[in-house]
Amino acid sequence: GTAGWVYRFLTEYMCGIRPCKDGLMVKPCFPSHWKGAKVVRIFRGVKYNIEFIKADVSELIYDEKVVEVLPIGVAGSTHNIICKYKK
Numbered sequence: 001g002t003a004g005w006v007y008r009f010l011t012e013y014m015c016g017i018r019p020c021k022d023g024l025m026v027k028p029c030f031p032s033h034w035k036g037a038k039v040v041r042i043f044r045g046v047k048y049n050i051e052f053i054k055a056d057v058s059e060l061i062y063d064e065k066v067v068e069v070l071p072i073g074v075a076g077s078t079h080n081i082i083c084k085y086k087k
Helices: 002-014
Strands: 017-020 023-026 036-043 046-055 059-062 065-067 078-086
Touching (some): 002 017
Parallel strands (some): 046 078
Antiparallel strands (some): 036 046
């Protein structure tokens, strides 16, 4: 049971990757001394390679396009995400 809760804490709360009606919302909450992180999240059969980068501006880039929410892709597909978050 503990491993499941630790995974959920790390992905949903620390990395801020949460399911929503339109796909995945990403709003990280990292410690201030972290420069970034990389996460692979599989959601509904879609693989999301997410790289978090500390920046001056918050921005979510999905396959080179700025988006508000990560859309649900086609099952079996892979997408590269860059999540820039404020310091």
